[in-house]
Amino acid sequence: DGGITQSPKYLFRKEGQNVTLSCEQNLNHDAMYWYRQDPGQGLRLIYYSQIVNDFQKGDIAEGYSVSREKKESFPLTVTSAQKNPTAFYLCASSTWTGSPPGNTIYFGEGSWLTVV
Amino acid sequence: DAKTTQPNSMESNEEEPVHLPCNHSTISGTDYIHWYRQLPSQGPEYVIHGLTSNVNNRMASLAIAEDRKSSTLILHRATLRDAAVYYCPPRSPYTGANSKLTFGKGITLSVRP
Numbered sequence: 706d707g708g709i710t711q712s713p714k715y716l717f718r719k720e721g722q723n724v725t726l727s728c729e730q731n732l733n734h735d736a737m738y739w740y741r742q743d744p745g746q747g748l749r750l751i752y753y754s755q756i757v758n759d760f761q762k763g764d765i766a767e768g769y770s771v772s773r774e775k776k777e778s779f780p781l782t783v784t785s786a787q788k789n790p791t792a793f794y795l796c797a798s799s800t801w802t803g804s805p806p807g808n809t810i811y812f813g814e815g816s817w818l819t820v821v
Numbered sequence: 822d823a824k825t826t827q828p829n830s831m832e833s834n835e836e837e838p839v840h841l842p843c844n845h846s847t848i849s850g851t852d853y854i855h856w857y858r859q860l861p862s863q864g865p866e867y868v869i870h871g872l873t874s875n876v877n878n879r880m881a882s883l884a885i886a887e888d889r890k891s892s893t894l895i896l897h898r899a900t901l902r903d904a905a906v907y908y909c910p911p912r913s914p915y916t917g918a919n920s921k922l923t924f925g926k927g928i929t930l931s932v933r934p
Contacts, residue, residue, distance in 0.1 A: 709864075738922070747908070747926035748865070764923075795864050799922075809855070810912075810922055812864030 708732065711796050711813035717821050718783070718790065726781045726816045728796035737779035738797040738810070741765060748795065754779055783818060791820045825909050827928040833899045834933050841894040841928055843909035848889055852911035856883065856894050859906045859927070868894065870912070904932045 709730045718724045730737065736755050740748040750763030754773040768787025773779055779798075783790045794817075799810040826844045833839040845854065853872050857865040869876055869883045871892070876883040882895040896903055906927040 740924070748924040750923065793862075797864070797922075809867045809870070810857075810865075812866065815862070815864050 709796055709798055709811055709813035711794075711816050713816060714814070715817045715819075717819050720820060721785045723782055723784050724818065726783070726794055726796075726818070728779045728781065728813060729777055730779075730796075730798045730811075731777060732798055732811060733776070734798035734800055734811075735776070736799050737773065738799075739763075739769070739771065739779070739781045740795040740797065742793040742795060742815075744793075751781065751794075790818055793817055824923075825911070825925045827907075827909065827925060829926070830929040830931065832931045832933060833896075835901060836898050839896040839899045839903070839930065839932075841896070841907050841930065842891065843893070843928075844891045845909065845911055846890040848911045849913070850889075852913050854883070854885060854889070854892050855910055855912045855922075856881070856892075857908045857910070857924075858903075859908070861905075865908060865924075868907070899930075899932045901932050901934065904930055906930075 712727045738753040739751040741751055742748050749765050751769050752760055752763050752771045754760035757773055757776050760771050760773050770782045793815050795815045796813040797810045853870050855870045856868040858868050859865040869878050869881050871883045871885050884893045906929050908924045908927040910922050910924050
């Protein structure tokens with residue numbers, strides 16, 4: 706079935722370590738996104754990419770990095786510079802042109818990151 | 822970016838209709854109005870969208886104000902499975918920076934048995 710796969714579902718990180726969250730989609734979507742969600746809060750955009758080898762910062766990019774070497778993949782690295790990384794991370798994808806439902810956004814199941 | 826405002830929460834009784842409001846007073850003329858919902862510990866899922874006219878699908882109905890500055894998601898008969906956070910992000914049909922989707926805090930719907 707087509708969809709977005711995030712891994713791992715749960716991840717624990719020691720302070721000072723970098724960790725990478727995986728996001729893969731087989732929907733043939735051009736655009737991909739990473740959001741962060743803190744408990745009881747809305748979604749905040751970290752990074753987004755409209756095409757391979759190109760990405761832009763969202764609202765809270767500091768302490769994070771991404772790459773987009775393949776259309777299907779958009780991994781997120783949470784670096785040691787991110788001072789409060791414990792959160793729920795959501796990856797999403799969409800086509801980026803045209804009227805709905807073509808540009809509907811599809812989300813993965815999310816990854817829980819906890820700093821220990 | 823177009824901003825949205827919603828009440829923090831609403832409560833409903835099971836099998837009764839629910840009207841979830843959203844204000845998007847800065848929406849551009851070409852932005853679509855999307856609604857998504859998020860169940861606990863899951864990613865958001867698409868519910869419905871519209872541009873100017875009211876819309877119906879198997880999940881819900883969407884009523885859009887004539888000036889497009891607000892919209893209302895209507896669940897005709899709430900069920901316990903409808904308990905979720907509902908978001909209403911405007912969505913541009915164009916590329917570039919407009920392609921990002923900005924979510925607010927959403928409105929938390931609780932459904933009483």
